[in-house]
Amino acid sequence: MRRFTPWIYLLPALALLVVFTYVPVGSMVGYSFTDWDGLSDDPAFVGAGNYWELFTRPELFQVFFVSLYYVAASAVQIALALYFAFILSFKLRLRNLFKGIGHPVLPVPHQRRRGLVRLPVLLPPPRHPRLGAGAVRRPPGQALAR
Known part of the structure; x- marks a missing residue:
């Protein structure tokens, strides 16, 4: 019985794979000849006339x-992503330069104490030291609306 235990666990997944993948592909190939x-x-039945x-x-x-163009563009994108992941994962030269490029900061003149603000699209919002995450800062003297 121990020899069949892994197959018993695999049986539902294999059944779903066959029913929802291999049977439709076989039907599609059959319909392509009609x-x-x-x-x-x-x-x-038209045979290979459709092809x-x-x-x-x-x-x-x-x-x-068009499909070949998208495949080539995807290969370039994946290669660049793996290259940058490799550079940022290990202690290599120019690692901090790539981190700085990946997390740009913008100077905002009306914030005197912070000076620079990170782009909110790339990073989560900063935590307020006393109020925690998601706290809304308001000017001094302004009361909460009730």
């Missing part, structure tokens, strides 16, 4: 170039 429009009762039309019409083939 001219079924999704509404009629009986699809007519022949896909690869011979230039307006349909243009989709592949």
